[in-house]
Amino acid sequence: MVTSLNNEVELNTLLDTWPLPYPADNVEDESMIGDLDSRIKNIVSIMKEGVTNIDNSSSDEISNTNLPVYEEIGVVLEVADGIVTISGLTNVAFGEMIEIVIPSGDNITGIILNIEFSQVSAVIFSNDIDVVPGYMVFRKYFLMSVPTGKSLLGRIVDPLGNPLDNLGPIASKGYRFIEQVAPSIISRAPVRKPLETGLKVVDSMVPIGHGQRELIIGDTKTGKSSIAIDAIINQGSEDTISIYVAIGQKRSSVARIAKVLKANNVLNSTIIVAATASDTAAMQYIAPYCGCAMGEYFMNLGLRVLIIYDDLSKHAVSYRQLSLLLRRPPGREGYPGDVFFLHSRLLERAANLKNNGSITALPIIETIQGDVSAYVPTNVISITDGQIFLETELFSRGIRPAVSPGLSVSRVGSAAQNKVIKQMAGDLKLELAQFREVEGFTKLGLVLDDATQQLIVNGGRLTSLLVQKRYVPSPIYVQILSLFAALKGYLEIVGSDLISVFETEFKGWFFQSCVSKPVASSLTAMVFPAMIVEYFIWHFAYIFILFIWNNYTNK
Numbered sequence: 215m216v217t218s219l220n221n222e223v224e225l226n227t228l229l230d231t232w233p234l235p236y237p238a239d240n241v242e243d244e245s246m247i248g249d250l251d252s253r254i255k256n257i258v259s260i261m262k263e264g265v266t267n268i269d270n271s272s273s274d275e276i277s278n279t280n281l282p283v284y285e286e287i288g289v290v291l292e293v294a295d296g297i298v299t300i301s302g303l304t305n306v307a308f309g310e311m312i313e314i315v316i317p318s319g320d321n322i323t324g325i326i327l328n329i330e331f332s333q334v335s336a337v338i339f340s341n342d343i344d345v346v347p348g349y350m351v352f353r354k355y356f357l358m359s360v361p362t363g364k365s366l367l368g369r370i371v372d373p374l375g376n377p378l379d380n381l382g383p384i385a386s387k388g389y390r391f392i393e394q395v396a397p398s399i400i401s402r403a404p405v406r407k408p409l410e411t412g413l414k415v416v417d418s419m420v421p422i423g424h425g426q427r428e429l430i431i432g433d434t435k436t437g438k439s440s441i442a443i444d445a446i447i448n449q450g451s452e453d454t455i456s457i458y459v460a461i462g463q464k465r466s467s468v469a470r471i472a473k474v475l476k477a478n479n480v481l482n483s484t485i486i487v488a489a490t491a492s493d494t495a496a497m498q499y500i501a502p503y504c505g506c507a508m509g510e511y512f513m514n515l516g517l518r519v520l521i522i523y524d525d526l527s528k529h530a531v532s533y534r535q536l537s538l539l540l541r542r543p544p545g546r547e548g549y550p551g552d553v554f555f556l557h558s559r560l561l562e563r564a565a566n567l568k569n570n571g572s573i574t575a576l577p578i579i580e581t582i583q584g585d586v587s588a589y590v591p592t593n594v595i596s597i598t599d600g601q602i603f604l605e606t607e608l609f610s611r612g613i614r615p616a617v618s619p620g621l622s623v624s625r626v627g628s629a630a631q632n633k634v635i636k637q638m639a640g641d642l643k644l645e646l647a648q649f650r651e652v653e654g655f656t657k658l659g660l661v662l663d664d665a666t667q668q669l670i671v672n673g674g675r676l677t678s679l680l681v682q683k684r685y686v687p688s689p690i691y692v693q694i695l696s697l698f699a700a701l702k703g704y705l706e707i708v709g710s711d712l713i714s715v716f717e718t719e720f721k722g723w724f725f726q727s728c729v730s731k732p733v734a735s736s737l738t739a740m741v742f743p744a745m746i747v748e749y750f751i752w753h754f755a756y757i758f759i760l761f762i763w764n765n766y767t768n769k
Contacts, residue, residue, distance in 0.1 A: 288351035290314065291333065296494050297539045298324060298336045300351050309393060311354040312336055316344050323374070325358050325496070328540050335540055337496035339374060356389075360504045362511035363387030367455070368482040370472055373489050373497050373504040379472075390511060392503040396562035403568045408630045409520065412448035412687020413441065415615055415680040418639050418697060420602050420622045423630030424454075424518050425566025427575045429594055431586065432604030436616050438578045440684040441602065442522040443474060445576065448687040450480040454518045459487045459505035461498050462528030474685055498532035506563050506573070513571040521564070525578035526557055530590045547589045554593045561597050600624035613681055619646050632690055638697045642676065645701075649673020671710075676700055678713040692721055 288302030298314065306312065306326050314322045322345060328335035338345065361375035363386045370379040377384055405423035422428045422445075430438045446456040458475075460468045468488045475481040485508055489501035502523050509519040523529070530553055537550040545551045557577075564575035577598065579591050584606065586595065595601055600623045609616035628636065652666055653673065662670070679700050682688070688696075696717055699705055708716050 286353050288312075288334070290345060290347050290349045290351060292347060293342050293345045295539050296337055296342050296496060297536075298338055298342070298345060298351075299333055300336060301333050303334050303351060303353060306334055306353055307357065309357045311356060311358055313352050313354055314338065314345055315350045315352065319344060323354075325500070327536065337494075337499075337536055337540075339494060339496050339500075341494075358392045358500065359389040360392055360507050361386030361388070362390045362508050366485045366508060368484065370468070370486040370488055372493070373487055373501040375504075378488060387511075390507045392500060392507045393559075394507065394510060394563060396559070397565040397567060401565075401567055403566050405566050405626050405630050407518075407566075407572075408627070408632055409445070409454070409518075409574050410448055410452075410632075410690050411441065411445040412689070413444055413615055413617075413682055414688060414693045414696065415617045415619070415682075416441065416602060417632075417690065417693060418635055418642055419619050420600065420617065420624045421627035421631035421636075421639075422574065422576075422624065423566075423627045424574050425564065425572040426600075426624075426626045426630075427561050427564045427577070427598040428624060428627070429577055429579060429598040429601040430604070431579045431581060431591060431595070431601050432616070433581050433584060433606045436604040436606055436609045437614055437684070438580070438604060439471070439524055441604075441615055441617075442524060442576055442578065443471060444685060444687050445520065446475060446484060446522065447478045447480055447685060449520060450478060450483070451689075452518075454483075454520055455509070455512050456480065456484040457487065457505050457509050457519065457521045458484060459489075459502050459521065459523050461489055461501050461523065461525060462491050462532065463488075463524065465490045465492065478685065495532040495535045498529060499536055502526070502529055502560055506560060509573050510563065513565075513567065513573050514569075516569050516571045518571065519573045521573060521575050523560075523575065523577040525580055526594060527578075527580045527590055530556065549589055553590070554597075557590075557594055558597050561594075599626040613677060614684070615682065617680075619643065620650060632694075635690065635694050635697065638694070638701055641701050642697060645669075645672060645676055649676070672706075674710050675705055675708075675713065678710045679705070679717075681714070688721075692724070695720070695724065 285302070285304045288300040288306075290298055291301050292299040300312075303312070303326075306329070308326055308329055310326050312324050312326060314324065316322055322338050322340055322342075324336040324338035326334055326336050336351075360373065361384065363384075365385045365387070366375070369377055369381065369384060371377055371384070375384065375386065402425075405425045407424045408417075409422045409424050409426070410417050411422065416422070420428070430441055432438050442458070446458065449456055458471065460471070465488075468486065468490060472481065472486055475484055475486075485505070487501055487505040487508070489497040505521055505523070509521050512519050530549060533553065533556055534544075534549050538544060538548070542550050545553075561575055561577065564573045566572040575598075577594060579594050581588065581591055586592070586603075601621075603618045603621040604616045605618045605621075606616070608614075608618065631639070648669055649672070652662075652669055655662060655666070656670060679696060699720075705713065705716065
C-alpha cells in the first residue's frame with residue numbers, strides 16, 4: 215500500500231524557494247554556501263523518504279493518489295564541464311533522456327550515462343553555464359531518440375534533429391531510438407549490388423557493395439572527405455539516399471560541403487548531420503548514432519542508404535573526454551575499455567536486408583604520420599569489411615585520389631562489382647604491382663632493359679589514367695572504356711601528360727556518337743560488346759592523335 219508522504223509540508227516550503235541561489239554569485243558569503251548545501255540535502259532526503267513501501271503497491275494504487283512519486287525527480291548536485299551529477303531519479307534508465315528545468319530560459323536536455331548507488335550522472339547537449347546546483351531534474355520516460363522522416367532530406371540538422379540551415383522547422387514522421395540492435399543474420403542478404411563512387415581507382419580495384427562497411431583511412435589533408443563527397447555526388451543518378459555526419463569539423467567546412475552538394479543537385483537526397491567543433495562533446499558523441507537512426511528509417515522502407523561518418527577519430531576523442539569526466543578508468547591511449555564497442559555497435563548496423571533496404575557505411579579515420587597500428591585505427595580496421603588507404607606521398611606527387619593500390623582492400627565488394635570492370639581489375643592490379651616494384655629504380659639513374667622501361671612507361675600511363683579531379687565522378691561505362699583503352703594498348707601512342715586531355719575529348723566525342731546509348735546501356739547491364747568498343751576506341755585514338763598533332767605540335 216502507498217502510505218502518506220512524510221514531511222510534505224516541509225518539502226513544499228523548500229520547493230517554494232526554488233530555484234536555489236548559486237553560491238558562485240557571492241563566494242565570499244560562506245553562510246550562503248552552507249545554506250545551499252543544507253537545503254539540497256533536505257530536498258533529497260525528503261524525496262528519498264517521501265514514498266514508502268512503493269514496491270509493494272500496484273500501479274493503480276499509485277495513480278489513484280494525488281501524491282507525487284519523488285523517485286522520478288532529481289536535484290542537481292554538481293555541474294562541471296558538461297557533466298551533471300544528480301541526486302534522486304532512482305528509477306531512471308541508462309541512456310534515458312532527462313530535462314533540467316531552467317527558470318529563466320529554455321529547459322536543457324541531457325542523457326544518463328552513469329548510474330551509481332546514490333546518484334546518477336548525465337551529459338547535457340548545450341552549454342552548462344545556465345545549470346546550477348539545486349535545479350530540478352525530471353525524467354522524460356524514453357530513451358535518447360531523434361526525429362525521422364523524408365522531411366529531413368535536403369536539410370542540415372544537429373544530432374537532435376534541430377535545423378541549422380534557417381529553412382524553417384522540420385515536420386518529422388516520428389522518433390527513433392539512436393541505440394538499436396543490429397539486424398540479425400537471418401534478416402540479412404549477401405552483398406550483391408555495387409555502390410559506384412565514380413572514382414576509377416576505387417570502383418576498379420577497391421569495389422564497394424550496398425550493405426558493406428568500407429573504411430577510408432589516411433593522414434590529415436590527403437583527400438579522405440573528397441572521396442566520400444564524390445561517392446555522394448555519384449548517387450545522384452541512383453535511387454540512394456545519402457547521410458553525411460560531420461563530427462568535430464569547422465562550421466565553414468560543413469557549409470562548403472553543403473554548397474558542393476547543392477551545386478551538383480544531390481542535396482535534396484542528402485541529410486547533413488553536423489556536430490561541429492564548437493558543439494559539446496556530448497553532441498559529437500551521439501552524432502553518428504543519430505545519423506544511423508535517421509538512415510534506418512529509410513532502410514526499413516526498402517530504400518538504399520549511404521552514410522558517411524567524418525570522422526570517427528574525433529568521435530572517439532569526444533567519447534574519451536566524456537569518459538574521463540565521468541571518472542571511468544582509462545586504458546590504452548587514455549581511451550576507456552569499451553571504445554571498441556563504441557564503434558562496433560555503430561558499424562554493425564550497416565547491412566543489406568532481404569527487403570532490398572540497405573545501409574552502406576563509409577567511416578573515416580585520421581591517422582598520424584601513417585600509423586595504422588594506433589588503437590582506434592586498428593579497432594575500426596578489424597570491424598569493417600576493407601579499407602581505402604590514402605598515402606601522403608602520392609597526394610604530394612599530384613596523384614589524386616591518393617589511394618594506395620597495395621594497402622587498400624575490399625573483402626566483400628568484389629562479389630558485387632560490375633562484371634565487365636571486374637575482368638579488367640585483375641590485369642590492372644598486376645601491372646600496377648609490377649610498376650611499383652621497379653619504380654624505385656628510375657630514381658637511381660640506372661640503365662634499364664627495354665622490358666623494364668616498357669613496364670615503367672605503362673605503369674606511369676595507368677597511374678595518370680587513375681588520376682581524377684575531385685567532385686567530378688565518372689559513370690561506370692566511361693570508366694570501363696578508359697580502362698579498356700589503356701589495358702589493350704590503345705594509349706601507347708598517347709603520352710602520360712596527355713591522358714587527361716584524351717579522356718576529356720573521348721568523353722565528349724562518345725556522348726555525341728550514335729553508339730553512346732546502346733554501349734552505355736550494355737556496360738551498365740554488365741554486358742561487354744567487345745568488337746564494337748574495340749573498333750570505337752581504335753577509331754577515336756587515331757583521330758585524337760591527328761588532333762593532338764595539329765593543335766599541339768605546331769605550337
